[in-house]
Amino acid sequence: xxxxxxxxxxxxxxxxRALRLRGPLLGLVLPLLLAAGWQVAxxxxxxxxxxxxxxxxxxxxxxxxxxxxxxLPHVLATLARVGLGFAIGAAVGxxxxxxxxxxxxxxxxxxxxxxxxxxIPSLAxxxxxxxxxxxxxxxxxxxxxxxxxxxxxxxxxxxxxAVDRKIVEVGRxxxxxxxxxxxxxxxxxxxxxxxxxxxxxxxxxxxxxxAAEIMGASEGLGYLLVDGQQLGKPDQILGAIVIFALLxxxxxxxxxxxxRPTLRGQDAFGGRN
Amino acid sequence: xxxxxxxxxxxxxxxRALSGIELQVEAGEILAVVGGSGCGKSTLLRLIAGLDRPxxxxxxVDGEPVAEPHPLVGVVFQEARLFPWLSVAENVGxxxxxxxxxxxxxxxxxxxxxxxxxxxxxxxxxxxSGGMAQRVAIARAxxxxxxxxxxxxxxxxxxxxxxxxxxDQLARLWTGDRPTLVxxxxxxxxxxxxxxxxxxxxxxxxxxDAVIDIALPRPRDRDDAAVETVKHDLxxxxxxxxxxxxxxxxx
Ligand SMILES: Nc1ncnc2c1ncn2[C@@H]1O[C@H](COP(=O)(O)OP(=O)(O)O)[C@@H](O)[C@H]1O
Ligand SMILES: [Mg+2]
Numbered sequence: 001x002x003x004x005x006x007x008x009x010x011x012x013x014x015x016x017r018a019l020r021l022r023g024p025l026l027g028l029v030l031p032l033l034l035a036a037g038w039q040v041a042x043x044x045x046x047x048x049x050x051x052x053x054x055x056x057x058x059x060x061x062x063x064x065x066x067x068x069x070x071x072l073p074h075v076l077a078t079l080a081r082v083g084l085g086f087a088i089g090a091a092v093g094x095x096x097x098x099x100x101x102x103x104x105x106x107x108x109x110x111x112x113x114x115x116x117x118x119x120i121p122s123l124a125x126x127x128x129x130x131x132x133x134x135x136x137x138x139x140x141x142x143x144x145x146x147x148x149x150x151x152x153x154x155x156x157x158x159x160x161x162a163v164d165r166k167i168v169e170v171g172r173x174x175x176x177x178x179x180x181x182x183x184x185x186x187x188x189x190x191x192x193x194x195x196x197x198x199x200x201x202x203x204x205x206x207x208x209x210x211a212a213e214i215m216g217a218s219e220g221l222g223y224l225l226v227d228g229q230q231l232g233k234p235d236q237i238l239g240a241i242v243i244f245a246l247l248x249x250x251x252x253x254x255x256x257x258x259x260r261p262t263l264r265g266q267d268a269f270g271g272r273n
Numbered sequence: 274x275x276x277x278x279x280x281x282x283x284x285x286x287x288x289r290a291l292s293g294i295e296l297q298v299e300a301g302e303i304l305a306v307v308g309g310s311g312c313g314k315s316t317l318l319r320l321i322a323g324l325d326r327p328x329x330x331x332x333x334v335d336g337e338p339v340a341e342p343h344p345l346v347g348v349v350f351q352e353a354r355l356f357p358w359l360s361v362a363e364n365v366g367x368x369x370x371x372x373x374x375x376x377x378x379x380x381x382x383x384x385x386x387x388x389x390x391x392x393x394x395x396x397x398x399x400x401x402s403g404g405m406a407q408r409v410a411i412a413r414a415x416x417x418x419x420x421x422x423x424x425x426x427x428x429x430x431x432x433x434x435x436x437x438x439x440x441d442q443l444a445r446l447w448t449g450d451r452p453t454l455v456x457x458x459x460x461x462x463x464x465x466x467x468x469x470x471x472x473x474x475x476x477x478x479x480x481x482d483a484v485i486d487i488a489l490p491r492p493r494d495r496d497d498a499a500v501e502t503v504k505h506d507l508x509x510x511x512x513x514x515x516x517x518x519x520x521x522x523x524x
Binding site for chain 2: 028166167169170171172173174184188189191262263
């Protein structure tokens with residue numbers, strides 16, 4: 001067999017199909033193999049699988065939660081927190097970022113403070129938010145919003161500052177001013193960077209919703225994590241983790257999909273994500 | 274068509290870029306502006322385009338003082354400066370928003386055909402070569418049918434072969450509705466092949482050093498003996514202006 005391979009001229013056959021699998025499909029191979037291997041090992045009795053349950057038990061656990069009608073409320077609670085926290089953080093970040101990018105005075109006045117606040121590990125706010133806002137929804141939303149606001153602020157203000165003055169000049173040659181100049185030149189010029197910052201903001205939103213829900217919640221995927229730990233149900237914990245992964249990926253994909261029409265001038269957004 | 278009266282520009286940092294420019298450009302004329310680098314050529318064009326305000330004097334287009342970019346004046350810069358998020362066709366149609374969609378589309382198609390890029394209409398700027406991008410920029414500037422087109426070293430970033438091709442193409446485009454062209458260049462041959470008249474600037478501050486008429490028929494062959502003679506004269510005038518600048522600096 002090897003001798004046959006050696007006989008082949010260097011560049012003749014096309015690469016084998018399996019090797020040409022691209023992107024997401026290729027990325028699935030390793031986790032699926034590991035999961036299947038673990039499943040086989042547990043089924044065959046080579047491993048216990050009590051602390052690291054096999055895929056079948058994780059699915060079973062999620063399924064039983066789902067048929068009992070418990071899974072959906074948890075998922076919706078978490079989605080609502082991320083959605084609302086992200087919306088608040090993104091809106092504040094866009095407004096602050098736009099003001100800082102557009103007005104020199106505002107930037108000089110506000111940017112140092114925001115940069116200093118950004119340096120604080122966001123979880124350090126938790127005790128304060130709880131004191132101020134109580135242990136219920138408002139403090140959780142505040143934490144998520146704080147996670148989202150900084151990357152969005154940085155992305156928006158930075159992208160406005162980075163707009164190519166030369167291209168704005170072309171807009172002026174075509175006699176665009178004020179809002180028309182913003183709409184037809186500035187906005188499309190900054191959109192790719194803004195979308196990127198929204199995506200990292202959303203990622204942080206997902207990070208902080210876990211923190212917020214572990215702090216204490218009676219509902220949500222984070223609650224399933226804590227509950228699974230206290231009741232010794234690693235299958236439930238892993239199930240919640242899997243759902244986090246799926247939702248995080250899905251919401252990011254939705255964001256990219258919504259933004260796609262505005263991003264086509266970009267080399268970096270060739271649909272690689 | 275275009276009148277410059279005692280035009281001068283001193284930047285905020287005190288740089289005297291231009292001083293006392295007097296110039297009259299007729300409708301349909303092709304005027305080349307040559308001079309060493311830093312002698313105020315770009316400044317002159319930006320003032321005419323209404324992108325910067327003069328410190329002294331004024332620019333008149335059709336007798337009207339220019340205070341901001343004028344609807345009848347188009348600009349082509351050294352870099353193509355295409356909008357990266359718009360297709361080639363959308364870039365060309367950028368200044369045609371006031372037209373109904375069907376007319377706009379027809380105009381864009383016509384302009385792209387004139388610069389030989391009809392087949393690239395749907396492409397994005399990042400997929401174009403430097404020469405193609407600059408042709409799109411020219412089409413974008415010509416699409417609104419300006420009466421005056423300002424070009425700031427439009428071909429200087431291109432290789433020699435592409436540059437010669439685009440110079441000839443510009444000459445052909447001009448024969449269409451014969452806009453007034455003001456072509457800034459430091460390429461003597463470009464001026465000799467294209468211009469009716471060449472203004473030589475002298476640096477620090479930029480002033481008119483010499484004005485040379487070129488009474489050769491068009492189209493011109495860049496290898497023609499008469500064009501060679503003009504190039505020779507232009508080079509001498511340019512050298513003199515640079516020498517004058519150095520003396521001015523020493524004084
Ligand atoms: N925005 C500006 N601020 C200050 N000085 C400038 C500015 N633009 C150009 N200059 C100066 O004005 C002079 C003329 O510049 P420019 O018009 O760009 O010359 P050219 O196009 O002939 O090379 C140069 O000395 C240049 O450094
Ligand atoms: Mg210049």
